[in-house]
Amino acid sequence: MGDVGTTKIFENDKMIVWEFALEPGESTEVHTHEHDYxxxxxxxxxxxxxxxxxxxxxxxxxxxxxxxxxxxxxxxLVSADGKGHRLPATHSASNTSSATYREVxxxxx
Numbered sequence: 001m002g003d004v005g006t007t008k009i010f011e012n013d014k015m016i017v018w019e020f021a022l023e024p025g026e027s028t029e030v031h032t033h034e035h036d037y038x039x040x041x042x043x044x045x046x047x048x049x050x051x052x053x054x055x056x057x058x059x060x061x062x063x064x065x066x067x068x069x070x071x072x073x074x075x076x077l078v079s080a081d082g083k084g085h086r087l088p089a090t091h092s093a094s095n096t097s098s099a100t101y102r103e104v105x106x107x108x109x
Contacts, residue, residue, distance in 0.1 A: 002029025002092075004037070005105050016107040022047070023101075027094040033077055034089070035107040038069040042104060045097035052090045059096065060085075062103075 005018025016035070022028065024045075030052050044064040049057045062068075069080040072089055079085040095101050 002031040004031055004033055004107065014109055016109070018105040018107070020103045020105055021100060022093065022095040024095050024098050028092045030090060030092045032090040033070070033072060033107075035109055036069075036071045036080065037105055037107040038067060038080075039103045039105040041066045041068075042102040043100055045095055045099045045101040047101060048094040048096045049087055050092045050094065051088050052092075054092070057087060057091070060093075062101065 003018070005020040006022075007019045008016060009019055010017040020039070022045075041062045041064055044062045044066065046059050046061050048059050051057055067081070068083065068085070070077040070085070071080045075089050077085075077087050077089050
C-alpha cells in the first residue's frame with residue numbers, strides 16, 4: 001500500500017500534513033485512508049479514481065483553490081463538505097490531464 005501523499009511535511013499526535021503531486025499520466029499506488037482528512041487544491045486537474053482492483057469509478061474534476069473534506073465510514077470515504085462524494089477508502093488515482101496536480105492534505109488522528 002502506498003502513502004496518502006507524496007511527502008509528509010508535518011506530524012504530531014493530532015494531525016498529519018502531506019504534500020501531494022501527480023504528474024500528467026502518473027498514477028498513485030493503491031492506498032488506504034485510515035483517518036478523516038481534508039485537502040486544498042494548489043494546482044487543479046482531473047483525476048481518474050479507481051477501486052482496489054483497478055476498476056475506474058469516475059473522473060473527479062479538482063479546481064485550483066477548492067477544498068474537499070472526507071470522513072472514514074467503514075470501508076468508504078464520505079464527503080464531509082456537502083459535495084456528495086463517496087468512494088472506497090482503499091483506492092488509487094490517475095492524473096488524466098496535461099497539467100501537474102498538486103494539493104495539501106491534512107489528516108486528523
